[in-house]
Amino acid sequence: MLEANGLCCVRGDFTVFTDLGFSLPRGKALVLRGPNGSGKSTLIKAIAGLLPVRAGFLAWEGEAFTGDGDWIAENICYLAHKNALKPELTVRENIAFWARLHGVEDGIDGAMAALGIDHLGDQPARYLSSGQGRRTALARMVCHRGAIWLLDEPTVGLDQDSVQRLSAVMTSHLDRGGLIVTATHIDLGLARDRSIVLDLGQFSGKGAVADDWSLSEVWS
Numbered sequence: 157m158l159e160a161n162g163l164c165c166v167r168g169d170f171t172v173f174t175d176l177g178f179s180l181p182r183g184k185a186l187v188l189r190g191p192n193g194s195g196k197s198t199l200i201k202a203i204a205g206l207l208p209v210r211a212g213f214l215a216w217e218g219e220a221f222t223g224d225g226d227w228i229a230e231n232i233c234y235l236a237h238k239n240a241l242k243p244e245l246t247v248r249e250n251i252a253f254w255a256r257l258h259g260v261e262d263g264i265d266g267a268m269a270a271l272g273i274d275h276l277g278d279q280p281a282r283y284l285s286s287g288q289g290r291r292t293a294l295a296r297m298v299c300h301r302g303a304i305w306l307l308d309e310p311t312v313g314l315d316q317d318s319v320q321r322l323s324a325v326m327t328s329h330l331d332r333g334g335l336i337v338t339a340t341h342i343d344l345g346l347a348r349d350r351s352i353v354l355d356l357g358q359f360s361g362k363g364a365v366a367d368d369w370s371l372s373e374v375w376s
């Protein structure tokens with residue numbers, strides 16, 4: 157269970173959101189919606205430990221986040237707007253590097269097949285198209301053993317087939333007991349009972365609560 161209670165995040169002198177709360181059980185995705193600038197990336201970065209929280213707290217399995225780097229590396233898989241691939245390494249080498257770092261080394265072939273990039277294994281990352289680069293970053297993510305996936309606009313550059321592959325990969329992660337927080341402007345194709353929508357646009361600066369749970373359900 158990932159929980160946020162009374163969260164307030166500030167960028168510069170701008171309060172992005174205040175009093176934001178949610179409770180996300182394993183097996184579910186929290187889908188962040190809202191217009192540009194409403195705070196989706198800010199919330200994801202705060203969960204990833206990359207931005208300080210001005211007020212409130214985050215908790216995992218009942219324990220408040222401490223910001224410990226080893227814990228974050230082990231439990232949180234963060235995909236930002238940029239793919240962060242090493243351009244001189246091949247697709248396979250990029251994925252293998254990540255898999256060695258995060259502990260799932262036997263999943264490389266399966267991850268490449270799941271994202272439809274098995275034919276690109278020997279291609280240096282600097283020669284990938286935009287969508288191929290994104291698919292490589294997503295395959296790398298599949299090799300992370302962490303339960304918490306943070307995906308900031310994961311579909312950027314993806315064609316329709318790749319979006320379906322991403323949806324399948326996300327569903328598998330949820331089936332394994334993982335959970336996902338993702339910002340997106342498009343429908344990811346997740347089953348309705350697997351996702352909870354949090355619209356930051358309605359609540360930025362005023363407090364935000366997942367729209368299909370009542371307050372008492374969130375905190376009971």
Ligand SMILES: Nc1ncnc2c1ncn2[C@@H]1O[C@H](COP(=O)(O)OP(=O)(O)OP(=O)(O)O)[C@@H](O)[C@H]1O
Nearest residue numbers: 167168169170172191192193194195196197198199
């Ligand atoms: N370093 C910064 N200093 C000051 N304000 C910032 C900084 N970074 C972001 N902001 C502001 O914080 C607010 C939230 O930005 P954020 O990137 O979280 O929005 P978003 O919902 O992810 O937007 P988008 O849909 O465009 O990706 C915006 O108003 C933005 O201008």
